[in-house]
Amino acid sequence: MKLHEYTISQLHDLISKREISVPELTRYMLDRIESLDSKLECYITVTEKQAMEQAEKVQKMIDEGTLNSPLAGIPMGIKDNICTRGIPTTCASKMLSNFVPPYDAHVVKKLYDNGAVLLGKLNMDEFAMGSSTESSHFKKTKNPWDTERVPGGSSGGSAAAVAAGEAIYALGSDTGGSIRQPASFCGCVGLKPTYGLVSRFGLVAYASSFDQIGPLTKTVTDCALVLNAIAGHDPMDLTSSRRQHPDYTKALVNDVKGLKIGLPREFIDDSVQKDIRDAVLNAVKVFSDLGAQCEEISIPIMEYVVPTYYIIALAEASSNLARYDGVKFGYRAANPKDMLDFCMRSRSEGFGTEVKRRILLGTYVLSSGYYDAYYKKALKARTIITREFNKAFEKYDIIIGPVSPTTAYRIGEKINDPVQMYMEDIFTVPVNIAGLPAISIPCGFDSKSLPIGLQIIGKRFDETTVIRAAYTFEQNTDFHKAWPSLNE
Amino acid sequence: MIEVKPMEYEAVIGLEVHAELSTKSKIFCSCTTEFGGQPNTHCCPICLGMPGTLPVLNRKAVEYAIKAGLATNCTISLFTKQDRKNYFYPDLPKGYQISQYDLPLCKDGYVEIETENGKKKIRINRIHIEEDAGKLVHSEYGNYSFVDYNRTGVPLIEIVSEPDISSAAEAKAYLEKLKAILQFIGVSDCKMEEGSLRADVNISVRPKGSKQLGERTEMKNLNSFRAVYRAIEAEVARQIEVIKSGGVIHRETRRWDDAKGESYPMRSKEDAQDYRYFPEPDLPPLIIKKELIERLKNELPELPDARKQRYISEYGLPEYDAGVLTSSKELSDFFDEAAKVSTNVKAVSNWVMGDMLRILREKNMEIAEIPFSPAYLAKLVALIDKGVINGPTAKKVFEEMFDTGKDPETIVKEQGLEVLNDESVLLEVVERVIQENPNSVADYKKGKKKAIGFLVGQAMKATKGKANPQLINELLIKKLEG
Numbered sequence: 001m002k003l004h005e006y007t008i009s010q011l012h013d014l015i016s017k018r019e020i021s022v023p024e025l026t027r028y029m030l031d032r033i034e035s036l037d038s039k040l041e042c043y044i045t046v047t048e049k050q051a052m053e054q055a056e057k058v059q060k061m062i063d064e065g066t067l068n069s070p071l072a073g074i075p076m077g078i079k080d081n082i083c084t085r086g087i088p089t090t091c092a093s094k095m096l097s098n099f100v101p102p103y104d105a106h107v108v109k110k111l112y113d114n115g116a117v118l119l120g121k122l123n124m125d126e127f128a129m130g131s132s133t134e135s136s137h138f139k140k141t142k143n144p145w146d147t148e149r150v151p152g153g154s155s156g157g158s159a160a161a162v163a164a165g166e167a168i169y170a171l172g173s174d175t176g177g178s179i180r181q182p183a184s185f186c187g188c189v190g191l192k193p194t195y196g197l198v199s200r201f202g203l204v205a206y207a208s209s210f211d212q213i214g215p216l217t218k219t220v221t222d223c224a225l226v227l228n229a230i231a232g233h234d235p236m237d238l239t240s241s242r243r244q245h246p247d248y249t250k251a252l253v254n255d256v257k258g259l260k261i262g263l264p265r266e267f268i269d270d271s272v273q274k275d276i277r278d279a280v281l282n283a284v285k286v287f288s289d290l291g292a293q294c295e296e297i298s299i300p301i302m303e304y305v306v307p308t309y310y311i312i313a314l315a316e317a318s319s320n321l322a323r324y325d326g327v328k329f330g331y332r333a334a335n336p337k338d339m340l341d342f343c344m345r346s347r348s349e350g351f352g353t354e355v356k357r358r359i360l361l362g363t364y365v366l367s368s369g370y371y372d373a374y375y376k377k378a379l380k381a382r383t384i385i386t387r388e389f390n391k392a393f394e395k396y397d398i399i400i401g402p403v404s405p406t407t408a409y410r411i412g413e414k415i416n417d418p419v420q421m422y423m424e425d426i427f428t429v430p431v432n433i434a435g436l437p438a439i440s441i442p443c444g445f446d447s448k449s450l451p452i453g454l455q456i457i458g459k460r461f462d463e464t465t466v467i468r469a470a471y472t473f474e475q476n477t478d479f480h481k482a483w484p485s486l487n488e
Numbered sequence: 489m490i491e492v493k494p495m496e497y498e499a500v501i502g503l504e505v506h507a508e509l510s511t512k513s514k515i516f517c518s519c520t521t522e523f524g525g526q527p528n529t530h531c532c533p534i535c536l537g538m539p540g541t542l543p544v545l546n547r548k549a550v551e552y553a554i555k556a557g558l559a560t561n562c563t564i565s566l567f568t569k570q571d572r573k574n575y576f577y578p579d580l581p582k583g584y585q586i587s588q589y590d591l592p593l594c595k596d597g598y599v600e601i602e603t604e605n606g607k608k609k610i611r612i613n614r615i616h617i618e619e620d621a622g623k624l625v626h627s628e629y630g631n632y633s634f635v636d637y638n639r640t641g642v643p644l645i646e647i648v649s650e651p652d653i654s655s656a657a658e659a660k661a662y663l664e665k666l667k668a669i670l671q672f673i674g675v676s677d678c679k680m681e682e683g684s685l686r687a688d689v690n691i692s693v694r695p696k697g698s699k700q701l702g703e704r705t706e707m708k709n710l711n712s713f714r715a716v717y718r719a720i721e722a723e724v725a726r727q728i729e730v731i732k733s734g735g736v737i738h739r740e741t742r743r744w745d746d747a748k749g750e751s752y753p754m755r756s757k758e759d760a761q762d763y764r765y766f767p768e769p770d771l772p773p774l775i776i777k778k779e780l781i782e783r784l785k786n787e788l789p790e791l792p793d794a795r796k797q798r799y800i801s802e803y804g805l806p807e808y809d810a811g812v813l814t815s816s817k818e819l820s821d822f823f824d825e826a827a828k829v830s831t832n833v834k835a836v837s838n839w840v841m842g843d844m845l846r847i848l849r850e851k852n853m854e855i856a857e858i859p860f861s862p863a864y865l866a867k868l869v870a871l872i873d874k875g876v877i878n879g880p881t882a883k884k885v886f887e888e889m890f891d892t893g894k895d896p897e898t899i900v901k902e903q904g905l906e907v908l909n910d911e912s913v914l915l916e917v918v919e920r921v922i923q924e925n926p927n928s929v930a931d932y933k934k935g936k937k938k939a940i941g942f943l944v945g946q947a948m949k950a951t952k953g954k955a956n957p958q959l960i961n962e963l964l965i966k967k968l969e970g
Binding site: 081082083089091096099101102103105200201202203204205207208209235236237238239315316318319321322323324325327328329339343363366367368371375 | 538578
């Protein structure tokens, strides 16, 4: 087995036993990025110098016995919309191509405290708007399973890097599926935590009431380890929860006996690619065989989730992205005629097509005369959708289904059909609307050998049950063990 | 023939007042709210709206706003939230202002004002909290501007009145009352010249007695109470003039030019911005506990109206005097301190309202800059009452106190200003005056009793003002008639 194929817990063992040093491991990962990333284009910025310095520092602390975290010395990557002090944070946008934040995001601070080694900043859809990483201003990340295909998005760089071993784990952000969908496309584990479990401070806002940071990892165990490090209250984020979070590694229990699982029939209708449906039904069988009680349920409100999500998310986005006016940071248009021209051209030239489309849509739904018809109605729908899911959770411990109606598609295949792309968020967005935790784990391959993801949705702040179910599935299947060939 | 009486008009005026809250730190970050400072030295990534930063609400700002609401008889909302007001301007770092839209913190209050026409209640529609914006500084050397974000994120309350005001005088009285209340409760220093109190005025006119409201205009750039007064007078006159000459008032925002005493249209209703308000997702709704409201209510100090009543009932001051003394917290506090240690409160009041305000005006000083304690004023009054010094000397001593901050007793002793009560000394003076002014003496003897005044004056002059004028008077009469 090669080093990049190891999990966090395996590497932690090697480091603890002094079988490998942190600088050696970091050098190995940097070399791997060097040789592979020209092909996959996962990274926007590789922080080689900082990584090596950090590695030396962490090794010293391990040697001195002052650092004892399962994440100590493990090289990782961070999505480029999460602020890193002194390191460019571009949101894959021309607008922020020169932006270097003077502060770390809360999660970055926490990972550093745990001795994490940052390899670099990962590619994404511009401002996290998209589900294929094609809207990045800088590059198109390739899916490691088929480099003609997209890695999903918006955390496409994060998912592809983990799947290809260009990072042992990564952080992504999920506003409407941006961790889970690329995780499913790339065959890794991706968790969107409950809204409020992880601080958003330092995450460049897309849609504030949906955004959550979460881990992308090779295994559920690794997912629990990273979540342990990044979860918890942050006084700098008033939407972060004050509740004490449990030790998620305690949820790594191979047992689902008596677990009540709901499978919404709306999640496996004809709109879903057949081999995905089969994979999900197979998962149901796996769970049933292990003693879980699986039942088909109905969530009739599903047809409203996509419009509800897009109206609210884009309304918030239109406001969140108003700060990019060329005045204080980021791209600034040259030779403006006057103040209005200055602001308008900075925005017109600095933002890409998809971002502009979403800003316009969001502005429209908040405009006087349209507010009641769109935004206000969407807020009401949000309440109803949330209620429907909470109702289902009165009877069931988890809800399962696919992550996406399709597997990874070809680069360029859907980029010109935004509505089609929006519609494919149908299984991921309700989770963000209701603020629930959900994980994507590998559950099969389609006829083209592309990974399929299984989504496990839990009650608010019940990551424990989600992780237990995911871990049990993983322990009883082999899908997570497969590696893309990458013609290596 | 039917006699047509000329149509009479009345003004309908509402005020939107912004007051900066005097919290130590800004509303969403820990930067100082201090006025001045080098540009862009009182800011941080949060108030600069840098990507990824989030606002954390300053509890003190909410408490101050609730206090303002309680002091203006408002109902405090137990459930309230903050909203984003979206518009682009370089001094607004996030491209939106965090404000409150449909659920303001305080609502349905009133303040009582008093003008020549008597007392009147001005209803307050709402008070909400929001953040201040920065400032544009236009370059003197080129075609560009600078932005100073020091003020960005300073907490504000916006106090919106009902259109209950019908004259410039009422508007001024309302503003003065608001200012006094906010100062008394210590939530704002209300310095119009530093922009910590700002007012926009909505004005319309209608035929007297009509129930319908006329179209209104909004007046901006009012930087003093005087500007508010003059702008209202001018705008009411302008609107009546337009209507009388057959014209129509258009809904618009106008800018007041105080130097010219005129206003100009800034933007019309058609250009009105669509602020696209929506709930601020970064800040959870605010649940205000009843216990908090109770605690803040108990913390409220004596308000201007209550203090005025106390001056009337306890000190027997005339209503007018009590009103002037309670028009500003600093003035009222100064008076209070002096009155506490004085046996002649009426005299203290006269000194404060008369000489003290005059000297402050002449010296362009603030009350806070007065170099002596209020107790010294009480001492000065006592010196007069005990006959140690006379009135004119007291005035000189008072001026001296402003210059040196010295105790009046010390000044009197050092300069030997005690009243001359020694009859033998004064008799000599009187005799000399009679000798030196035969004409006046003759006038007096012819029956011109007024001439005595001149002679007293001469005697006072001869004693450098130190003589007891009463005694001089008596001695003179005795000499002249005896």
